Amino acid sequence: MTGKPELRRELIGIHNKLLACYGVQHWWPGETPFEIMVGAILTQSAAWGNVEKAITNLKSAGKLSPSAIRDMPMVDLAKMVYPSGYYNAKARKLKALAEWLGKYKDDLSRLDRSPTVDLRQELLEIYGVGPETSDAILLYVFKRPVFVIDAYTRRLFRRLGVEPPVDNYDGWQALFMDNLPHEFELFAEYHALIVKHGKDICRKSPQCTECCLSNECSGKPSATKPVHLGGPT
């Protein structure tokens, strides 16, 4: 946490307003660590409701475990995750995740001994695990203080007029991690609140009249959409 005090207070202020608006979120939905990891992969560019269907399919078939997924034919796995979209790609990703866990005898406590940077590097080497999925797993499974950046985060804070100097994943992550205390509870709750807000209010087409942040928001990108002053040609 080395950033400017002004930005630090702004980021905390946004968190507090979201918390006051929505209350504690109790994330991540998922009853076991493995279920959280599966959810993190299946939710890539997919609505959570569809992810739940896929997870329910796995659960009711008794296949929601690393070993079951390793032993299952790819085609069967693809059918089960069908509702979450990209089913062939996601079946392959789940296989890769399960194979990786197998290297540690499916024992999360072994992995939990690794420092965060090392664990993150390992996660990134798994097929289908990129920065966001990696950080979601680090945060919600391993309880590491890592700030997760997603499309909702970028959209919300751009509209609020807060942007990092470098517009990529690491740049966004540094914006938050350089300006907030590295506390698991704070990062977990903040991300959950951003998602809640992004789904319900700060959508692509924002519901600004119902937004509890409308006072501090310029609504920039959507407000700057081209206006043809001369009217249609």
Place this chain on the structure above:
DNA sequence: GTCCCGCTTG
């Protein structure tokens, strides 16, 4: 930049 891809919402 393109592809992967079904389901929900407007």
Place this chain on the structure above:
DNA sequence: CAAGCTGGAC
């Protein structure tokens, strides 16, 4: 009917 959904691989 189209747009959008907690991305990542190539």
